[in-house]
Amino acid sequence: MKTPIRFTALALSLLLSSVAMAADLKIGVSMSSFDDNYLTNVRKYMDQQAKSYPKGDGVQLQFEDARADVVKQLSQVENFIGQKVDAIIVNPVDTASTARISKAAIEAGIPLVYVNRRPDQKDLPKGVAAVTSDDEEAGKLQMQYIADKLGGKGKIVILLGDLANNSTQNRTKGVKEILAKYPGIEIEQEQTGTWLRQTGMDLVNNWLTQGRDFQAVLANNDEMAIGAAMALKSAGKEKGSVLIAGVDGTPDGLNAITKGEMAVSVFQDAKGQAVGSVEAARKLARNETIEQNIVIPFKLITPDNVKDFK
Numbered sequence: 175m176k177t178p179i180r181f182t183a184l185a186l187s188l189l190l191s192s193v194a195m196a197a198d199l200k201i202g203v204s205m206s207s208f209d210d211n212y213l214t215n216v217r218k219y220m221d222q223q224a225k226s227y228p229k230g231d232g233v234q235l236q237f238e239d240a241r242a243d244v245v246k247q248l249s250q251v252e253n254f255i256g257q258k259v260d261a262i263i264v265n266p267v268d269t270a271s272t273a274r275i276s277k278a279a280i281e282a283g284i285p286l287v288y289v290n291r292r293p294d295q296k297d298l299p300k301g302v303a304a305v306t307s308d309d310e311e312a313g314k315l316q317m318q319y320i321a322d323k324l325g326g327k328g329k330i331v332i333l334l335g336d337l338a339n340n341s342t343q344n345r346t347k348g349v350k351e352i353l354a355k356y357p358g359i360e361i362e363q364e365q366t367g368t369w370l371r372q373t374g375m376d377l378v379n380n381w382l383t384q385g386r387d388f389q390a391v392l393a394n395n396d397e398m399a400i401g402a403a404m405a406l407k408s409a410g411k412e413k414g415s416v417l418i419a420g421v422d423g424t425p426d427g428l429n430a431i432t433k434g435e436m437a438v439s440v441f442q443d444a445k446g447q448a449v450g451s452v453e454a455a456r457k458l459a460r461n462e463t464i465e466q467n468i469v470i471p472f473k474l475i476t477p478d479n480v481k482d483f484k
Contacts, residue, residue, distance in 0.1 A: 289451035403436060419437060
């Protein structure tokens, strides 16, 4: 005769706790756009980090593409909340429109981590963290390099990212802070290329067609910088005759520097931001204390050190 197994209330509680502890965390991730090359790298490294944890003590990520739509992104966050995920990671479409996302997550008691783009608000609410880089520093680094190469004299054009994004505002602010030290350098044109290679190429093509004279292009990201290089090449400009600066240090950007098509870029650590955001979300979901503002440093990429970033 088999002896029946009886669980005390304490034993049953411990058993259920161990089962819960063994379950992977479920984290919803809303990216502003899957089409953005830099963010594609962030997404890739996030996925790698999630898969690096041991089974039963890891993370399952559910990626969603907001397609540059603020309303769609909020809906994705609300769906994550409805699914009762353990944490949410958001790469915001519009850094000025994150209040509703934060409010929804806080009210649901779900930890929220912003990655790559920090909300505009100065102080983040409890339970919310951001893993970003100092965009002003990126603008300062690229402009200082170009100012030195120009000898403090010349005309430049600026290719802006999405105007609704504080990365655009802060990178351009950094550029202009350095420009304030060089009265001999003038801004010939300044327009948004919305982070896109094609738009960057079209803008520079238009300026060349109009007979605009400039010695350097300061782009808020590598994609627009590469577009500028394509336009200059198409116009028959000698390689390196116009200095081109980007930001991100994407594989395509690194190749452009190696070929002499770009003068400089500023490395934005996609892996650092990705790993940092997944780790932050994982720790918050476990009720661990973390730094709310995690800053991943930028690094200057020049022809002399470009090989170190490949």
